[in-house]
Amino acid sequence: MSEENRVGEQERAKEHDAAEAAVKHDAAATGEKDAAALVGRDAVEVESVSKRFGEVVAVDGVSLRIAAGETYSLIGANGAGKSTLFRMILGLTEPDEGSVAVCGVDIRKRATEAKRHVGYLPEELYFYQRLTGREYLRLVAGLKGCAAEVVAGEVEFFELRAVADKWVGGYSLGMRKKLGLAAAFLGSPRALVLDEPLNGLDVEMMRKLRLRIERERDAGRAVLISSHVMSFVERVSDRVGVMRAGRLVAEGTPSILRERAAVGSDVPGDAPFEDVFFRLVK
Numbered sequence: 524m525s526e527e528n529r530v531g532e533q534e535r536a537k538e539h540d541a542a543e544a545a546v547k548h549d550a551a552a553t554g555e556k557d558a559a560a561l562v563g564r565d566a567v568e569v570e571s572v573s574k575r576f577g578e579v580v581a582v583d584g585v586s587l588r589i590a591a592g593e594t595y596s597l598i599g600a601n602g603a604g605k606s607t608l609f610r611m612i613l614g615l616t617e618p619d620e621g622s623v624a625v626c627g628v629d630i631r632k633r634a635t636e637a638k639r640h641v642g643y644l645p646e647e648l649y650f651y652q653r654l655t656g657r658e659y660l661r662l663v664a665g666l667k668g669c670a671a672e673v674v675a676g677e678v679e680f681f682e683l684r685a686v687a688d689k690w691v692g693g694y695s696l697g698m699r700k701k702l703g704l705a706a707a708f709l710g711s712p713r714a715l716v717l718d719e720p721l722n723g724l725d726v727e728m729m730r731k732l733r734l735r736i737e738r739e740r741d742a743g744r745a746v747l748i749s750s751h752v753m754s755f756v757e758r759v760s761d762r763v764g765v766m767r768a769g770r771l772v773a774e775g776t777p778s779i780l781r782e783r784a785a786v787g788s789d790v791p792g793d794a795p796f797e798d799v800f801f802r803l804v805k
Contacts, residue, residue, distance in 0.1 A: 564627060566591045566640075566714050566745035567612060572621030574607055581607040583769040584621070591713070594736060594746040596756045598800055599766035605749045606646060608766075609718050612747070613643055626713050639667075642712035646719045646749075648703045652692030656683055656702050659691060660709065669710035677705035680735070682728070696723035704732065714745045721752050733759050753796040765803045773803045 567589040574582040582604040589595045610616035614630040623630040628637040660674040678687050681701040700723040757777045765773040784790045784802035
């Protein structure tokens with residue numbers, strides 16, 4: 524390697540280390556501030572919300588609360604109402620009945636303010652096909668009002684460096700999912716809403732994401748997840764809500780749900796969590 528190339532590599536490494544340190548410092552500082560601001564309060568409050576689409580009742584009188592510093596997973600079969608509930612929490616769909624507040628802000632009355640507190644990963648991802656991944660993240664950072672320097676740290680964390688300067692239109696499913704996750708985590712939001720975050724990820728990135736979620740929770744953020752990967756749900760969640768036909772039919776810690784599923788059934792205490800789920804939705 525020539526002296527010029529060596530110097531260039533060293534400079535890029537320094538830039539990366541500085542950007543990553545800035546991300547960690549920003550996350551830690553914001554986490555402490557957010558945890559202090561929300562202590563004793565629920566970060567997400569859903570009160571008796573319902574949503575109908577014609578004759579179909581997608582969500583039927585659901586109430587739940589997620590505290591700052593808590594990871595809550597919502598599980599259910601396809602069509603159970605999870606994504607519709609997520610969209611109402613985010614202010615993307617208005618409930619027919621009930622109310623939603625994020626960090627104490629009513630999503631109907633002050634939607635723009637409430638949305639500033641949330642990082643969102645939708646199940647279906649849509650990107651500007653002729654932006655590079657880095658350009659897209661810089662756009663999101665600008666919209667969130669956070670420093671552009673944090674983009675480099677998320678690019679590194681989600682292992683996007685090799686494709687960061689290529690058009691998103693050429694990304695694989697896994698790369699698109701990692702780009703969506705990077706966008707959701709930008710700006711250290713007080714609440715993270717992640718709809719099917721594991722689809723397209725390899726085992727190593729799944730583990731890395733789990734550890735990141737645990738770190739964000741420990742920093743005082745609320746994390747709401749929907750996933751069909753029951754082993755991940757059990758391991759990462761402080762509490763789990765089970766939906767069936769638009770209703771919340773069970774809620775509690777994974778251990779409490781195990782105990783409930785075992786009552787009057789042949790589900791052993793060490794059964795896979797998917798067996799617990801199937802028992803609870805019967």
